[in-house]
Amino acid sequence: xxxxxxxxxxxxxxxxxxxxxxxxxxxxxxxxxxxxxxxxxxxxxxxxxxxxxxxxxxxxxxxxxxxxxxxxxxxxxxxxxxxxxxxxxxxxxxxxxxxxxxxxxxxxxxxxxxxxxxxxxxxxxxxxxxxxxxxxxxxxxxxxxxxxxxxxxxxxx
Numbered sequence: 727x728x729x730x731x732x733x734x735x736x737x738x739x740x741x742x743x744x745x746x747x748x749x750x751x752x753x754x755x756x757x758x759x760x761x762x763x764x765x766x767x768x769x770x771x772x773x774x775x776x777x778x779x780x781x782x783x784x785x786x787x788x789x790x791x792x793x794x795x796x797x798x799x800x801x802x803x804x805x806x807x808x809x810x811x812x813x814x815x816x817x818x819x820x821x822x823x824x825x826x827x828x829x830x831x832x833x834x835x836x837x838x839x840x841x842x843x844x845x846x847x848x849x850x851x852x853x854x855x856x857x858x859x860x861x862x863x864x865x866x867x868x869x870x871x872x873x874x875x876x877x878x879x880x881x882x883x
Contacts, residue, residue, distance in 0.1 A: 738784055741784055742870040743867065746781070757769050758770075775826070781821075781822075782818040785811065785817075785818045785866075786815055788814070789815050792804065792807055795877070803877070806872075811873065818866070829859065832855060
């Protein structure tokens with residue numbers, strides 16, 4: 727049974743790391759290459775709520791799956807994984823419930839990035855929030871990769 731649970735845990739982490747990688751490095755850049763800045767922003771904006779919910783659900787599931795995997799991970803593997811999983815859940819809650827709604831609100835003030843002056847306060851605020859979002863997204867990617875490594879390679883033997 728513990729092998730099946732560890733397999734499910736590893737699958738959740740693979741979805742986490744793969745999902746972030748696919749969305750960040752393939753889907754979003756392709757959309758911005760294929761469409762105007764405003765159209766691409768609209769498309770990606772429609773995808774974000776599902777993406778952020780997906781990441782939140784995955785991180786919560788990983789956190790819960792850690793406890794039955796404790797024996798397989800070993801004491802230090804479990805401890806490091808617990809810290810990483812809690813960090814991911816906190817970040818995902820912040821992004822889903824605070825940061826993303828704030829970004830959506832500021833985007834409503836910006837009717838067009840193409841016609842908006844580069845030094846406008848709304849654009850500057852959006853740029854800062856977007857930078858925070860991108861940074862947290864990369865932290866979540868590294869966090870998930872670390873969990874995957876701990877759970878499959880570095881765990882206590």
